[in-house]
Amino acid sequence: MSTTREQTLIENCRNGETTAFGQLIKIYRKQLFSYLLKLCGNREDAEDLFQETLIKSWKGISKYSELQKFSSWLFTIAHNTAMDKLRKRNKEAMITETEPDELSHANDPHKELIGKEIRNKIQKAVDILPFKQKEVFLLRVNGEMSFKEIAQVTNEPLNTVLSHMHYSVKKIKRLLWSEND
């Protein structure tokens, strides 16, 4: 499932080559870091989680099975690490399903949105998504996971995961384009 280069790097990691580990993680560095940053909301926590993910993945690389995509395996570790930390901190506020006031951000519905503007709007919308919807959206976008994989990682039924995605996209869409369009 992984590319040849990736497979070679994984094999070298298993043989204890530390430089191979750096090269392997670098492939997913941006995706992984931005996922953690978006999920926990601040850089310091994201860096701590990133570090912990690296430690766990280096320790566990011998147990990684090629039947799974490496990125999915890596994101699963990151996701579980983040969830553990959240549980420990008991940050109820982050997990509480708060309904955002997304429509307050909506501008002229007929205005054509391009490039940077769309991205800014998506960013704002993702920030205020309820936790579960944000989690699924980020695993799809940053983790490049399939919804079946997300269901496994989050330990939720596939239909629930699809429903979270459905609502998050719906909210983002509402923010980007008027519903009346």
Add this chain to the structure above:
Amino acid sequence: MINDENMICSEFEKEVYLYLDNDLLTDRKEYWKQHVVNCKTCSSFISEVEIILDQAHVELTEDMFDAKFNAMVKKAVQKKEFKIAEWLFPQGTAKEKFAFSLKLAVVGVLATIAIIISLTTRQPNTVKTISNELLDWEGKKVTSQINEIKNTIDMIHEDNWDRQMILLDQRMKALENKSDKFSFN
């Protein structure tokens, strides 16, 4: 008819993600493929979803400095060994380091004060004093034990006193007789 169409379209809204992931059975996938071609609502919906996913990916790509990343990798792969330097100067936030240094400084100051006090204060040689007292006490103890044994022996001997006296008397008489014999000679 329109209602049926709406129902099909809202069905597609839910399945679109599996459709994009190629996680539908071939028949189902073909069905939606045909539907999207013929349905303006669903074809615009799928392109909107694709725009959101593509743009979100670009925007959510945050990064960190190479130096930071390399340091993190290094930390992740290093073997845990006991290092005296790390023990004395632990890794951590500036706040943690300051707290540790402060504790270390307090302990150092207290230890120095204790040493100075012990050096400047005149104190009797405790080892010698204890040793003499011990000897004195042990001496008294031994004497009393000897006396006790002596008394016991005396008491035992008292029981046979009469017998001893008779034997002594007999021996004295025998000696007297002997001396008499000598004097007659």
